[in-house]
Amino acid sequence: MSGVILKNLTKSFNKVTAVNDLNLEIRDKEFMVLVGPSGCGKTSTLRMIAGLEETTGGEIWIGDKLVNDVSPADRDIAMVFQNYALYPHMSVYDNMCFGLRNRKVSTKSSIPILNKRRAFTNQEIDRRVQEAAEILGLKTLLQRKPKELSGGQRQRVALGRAITREPQVFLMDEPLSNLDAKLRVQTRAELIKLHRRLGITTVYVTHDQVEAMTMGDRIAVMNNGLIQQCDTPLNLYHNPANLFVAGFIGSPAMNFVQSTIVDTGDGLMVDAGSFKVAVPQNRVDLARPYIDKKCVFGIRPEDIYDAKLPGLVDPVPANTVTIDVDVIEPLGSHVEMHLKSGDLVLIAMIDSASKAQSGDKADMLFDMEKSHLFDPVSERAIY
Numbered sequence: 001m002s003g004v005i006l007k008n009l010t011k012s013f014n015k016v017t018a019v020n021d022l023n024l025e026i027r028d029k030e031f032m033v034l035v036g037p038s039g040c041g042k043t044s045t046l047r048m049i050a051g052l053e054e055t056t057g058g059e060i061w062i063g064d065k066l067v068n069d070v071s072p073a074d075r076d077i078a079m080v081f082q083n084y085a086l087y088p089h090m091s092v093y094d095n096m097c098f099g100l101r102n103r104k105v106s107t108k109s110s111i112p113i114l115n116k117r118r119a120f121t122n123q124e125i126d127r128r129v130q131e132a133a134e135i136l137g138l139k140t141l142l143q144r145k146p147k148e149l150s151g152g153q154r155q156r157v158a159l160g161r162a163i164t165r166e167p168q169v170f171l172m173d174e175p176l177s178n179l180d181a182k183l184r185v186q187t188r189a190e191l192i193k194l195h196r197r198l199g200i201t202t203v204y205v206t207h208d209q210v211e212a213m214t215m216g217d218r219i220a221v222m223n224n225g226l227i228q229q230c231d232t233p234l235n236l237y238h239n240p241a242n243l244f245v246a247g248f249i250g251s252p253a254m255n256f257v258q259s260t261i262v263d264t265g266d267g268l269m270v271d272a273g274s275f276k277v278a279v280p281q282n283r284v285d286l287a288r289p290y291i292d293k294k295c296v297f298g299i300r301p302e303d304i305y306d307a308k309l310p311g312l313v314d315p316v317p318a319n320t321v322t323i324d325v326d327v328i329e330p331l332g333s334h335v336e337m338h339l340k341s342g343d344l345v346l347i348a349m350i351d352s353a354s355k356a357q358s359g360d361k362a363d364m365l366f367d368m369e370k371s372h373l374f375d376p377v378s379e380r381a382i383y
């Protein structure tokens with residue numbers, strides 16, 4: 001068993017609290033993504049797991065072992081960085097086995113933990129390199145130097161170096177961010193396959209929510225050194241716990257509108273000022289405390305429809321809003337529309353069959369079953 005457990009993990013640099021009382025349980029064989037904006041504490045968290053950074057407080061468990069005082073080399077982890085420094089004068093083969101060859105051998109050490117390390121035979125080293133090269137499609141490139149490789153191939157060598165260590169846990173810090181867009185998507189898929197094949201517990205850091213959504217078994221969304229929510233990609237998308245997660249997950253981002261709830265006698269409506277839409281029947285009890293009070297209405301761009309396009313969603317007159325079409329950006333299957341209602345701008349992803357033109361007033365249907373409501377003070381989701 002080699003999950004990773006972080007208990008009340010804290011890291012301060014002088015006055016900056018980079019990681020603030022973080023609790024996270026990464027399961028054995030799980031691919032866990034830490035995602036959040038730059039500076040939210042992702043790298044600090046990873047470096048503490050690796051042992052490259054001391055903790056200010058809290059515990060780190062790998063498998064069933066408390067590793068706070070275990071040296072990085074003895075934690076049985078392998079880390080892949082954004083800047084995958086390869087040795088330029090060494091072949092791919094030598095780069096991949098560098099860590100294994102340089103493993104220190106110590107005999108009869110008075111420090112028990114050192115006794116457990118052993119040197120690898122050349123045969124064992126070769127087996128590991130050949131296996132990693134096979135997995136990563138590097139077999140024909142083993143004798144090349146890094147400068148004779150493409151960016152993607154170099155990144156695979158860096159991964160290979162991590163794989164040959166056959167660690168209990170992989171730690172990856174934005175390993176794809178130096179690749180161009182196409183290669184990033186490709187390598188992303190390769191990493192997922194690799195994880196399926198090796199089944200090694202992985203903690204993967206990225207600031208890119210698309211990468212997080214496509215790769216993670218679960219995603220821990222971080223902000224300001226805190227985990228905002230940890231769940232499967234789809235649960236984060238459908239049930240964000242707060243405004244931050246709602247705005248961070250999904251692209252284009254969810255629309256937020258300062259609103260109040262009004263009781264029409266017939267049911268509850270979200271009153272956004274320039275338009276009203278109906279609170280879904282099964283959410284009425286949750287919305288009731290916000291009658292005549294401030295709340296934040298949330299709707300994703302993909303949950304707004306052109307009411308004139310038949311069949312996409314059941315027409316509900318109460319949830320149809322007449323709104324100004326401002327800008328239209330064609331994206332192929334969909335168009336991104338900027339809709340204006342008074343001072344309000346909403347982004348909508350509309351099927352490109354829509355006939356609405358810039359400058360039109362168009363009827364847009366809000367899929368209220370998919371809408372959200374947030375408390376403006378606590379920023380927590382009401383539903």
Ligand SMILES: Nc1ncnc2c1ncn2[C@@H]1O[C@H](COP(=O)(O)OP(=O)(O)O)[C@@H](O)[C@H]1O
Binds near residue numbers: 036038039040042
């Ligand atoms: N060595 C350091 N000294 C001082 N402050 C640091 C150091 N490393 C990170 N920080 C600060 O800690 C916070 C979190 O940084 P980091 O973990 O690198 O975030 P992320 O990887 O999410 O971008 C930032 O405010 C950063 O400036």
Ligand SMILES: [Mg+2]
Binds near residue numbers: 042043044
């Ligand atoms: Mg970082």
